[in-house]
Amino acid sequence: MKLRDILAASVCGAVMAACAGNTTAVVNEKGLKDAVGDKFLIGTALNVWQSGGIDTSAIKIVKKHFNAIVAENCMKMEEVHPEEGVYDFKDADKFVNFGVDNGLTVTGHCLIWHSQCPAWFFLDDKGKTVTPEVLKQRMKEHITTVVTRYKGKIKGWDVVNEAIVEDGSYRKSKFYEILGEEFIPLAFQYAHEADPDVELYYNDYGMNVQGRRDAVVKMVKSLKERGLRIDAVGMQGHMGMDYPEIDEFEESMLAFASTGVKVMITEWEMSALPTVRRSANISDTVAFRKSLNPYPEALPDSVSKVWNERMAQFFSLFEKHADIVTRVTAWGVSDGDSWKNNFPVPGRKDYALLFDRDYQPKDFVKEIINK
Ligand code: 9MR
Numbered sequence: 480m481k482l483r484d485i486l487a488a489s490v491c492g493a494v495m496a497a498c499a500g501n502t503t504a505v506v507n508e509k510g511l512k513d514a515v516g517d518k519f520l521i522g523t524a525l526n527v528w529q530s531g532g533i534d535t536s537a538i539k540i541v542k543k544h545f546n547a548i549v550a551e552n553c554m555k556m557e558e559v560h561p562e563e564g565v566y567d568f569k570d571a572d573k574f575v576n577f578g579v580d581n582g583l584t585v586t587g588h589c590l591i592w593h594s595q596c597p598a599w600f601f602l603d604d605k606g607k608t609v610t611p612e613v614l615k616q617r618m619k620e621h622i623t624t625v626v627t628r629y630k631g632k633i634k635g636w637d638v639v640n641e642a643i644v645e646d647g648s649y650r651k652s653k654f655y656e657i658l659g660e661e662f663i664p665l666a667f668q669y670a671h672e673a674d675p676d677v678e679l680y681y682n683d684y685g686m687n688v689q690g691r692r693d694a695v696v697k698m699v700k701s702l703k704e705r706g707l708r709i710d711a712v713g714m715q716g717h718m719g720m721d722y723p724e725i726d727e728f729e730e731s732m733l734a735f736a737s738t739g740v741k742v743m744i745t746e747w748e749m750s751a752l753p754t755v756r757r758s759a760n761i762s763d764t765v766a767f768r769k770s771l772n773p774y775p776e777a778l779p780d781s782v783s784k785v786w787n788e789r790m791a792q793f794f795s796l797f798e799k800h801a802d803i804v805t806r807v808t809a810w811g812v813s814d815g816d817s818w819k820n821n822f823p824v825p826g827r828k829d830y831a832l833l834f835d836r837d838y839q840p841k842d843f844v845k846e847i848i849n850k
Pocket of ligand 1: 551552595640684715746760761818
């Protein structure tokens, strides 16, 4: 069993407990999506218990408050394409159908990512690294198969995820090692050829950092100069109480928009716990210590107040730039679902999302709804 499945199983346990017991009523008549109106889409990531219809409490929240969804895990390459010639679309199909059946805008996440990419993708039958030609052919086959399957059902794809690091250089991934920078334009080209109508995005974390910001701007410009389609830059909003600086984040939003693409806040949450690592790279973990888990029972009011104020400030920033922002998506429905409970320190209790463990909206969300 993979570590991710073990962690996910514990989330599912919490979900089942919640489903069995208190399926708390939501007090407000109006949903968050009604309050946001047509400023931008307001979305959430779904795990497989949600898109599979098991976590009914979360589903109620999704239908009432959100109008867009993205798959937290089930469309990643290791899930849909675990072996050469073997595809498994069981969970991905359920996710996409959930979106279509409920009239939600569906985003595909993600086509090309160094992480959660099965080892076979880069190896030949003798276990040697494949040639650039073979990797291109595999990328094309993967992208074409997945994008074609959901044609007309998905509004846009995170085509390439997390390819640039903080200093502005390219991440030394297998894709980069074998194909160099060229793997990015190729991925966009293959996706567009598979579905000329679908939107295409570049998605990354830590986008407030200047080195990464400048490199992403350069990369987007170069895609456009080649005549390739790119509709938006996804700024993953993995935030903490002390990062990112709001001004730096705004500067990046404007820098990306200046290239002629839209901006999406794609993976929004804010950890309320002491910052250990700013990275969202899943392998950057730190061992559990009690001192790193200061609120195992509940979040103190004083901390909750600061957290809500900071979330409200970011939301106001997104509203201020509603002309360039097309979607804001939370990375999970309620606090119990968040990957932050296990990253970067496994086993902490975090309070990172828009709805608490009882599926109640946080104060800043209530304020938006009641405005
Ligand atoms: O939230 C996701 C978590 O459940 C997975 O274990 C992890 C690895 O697949 O990916 C998490 O989502 C990541 C997203 O796909 C890309 N940006 C960073 C997110 C957090 O690691």
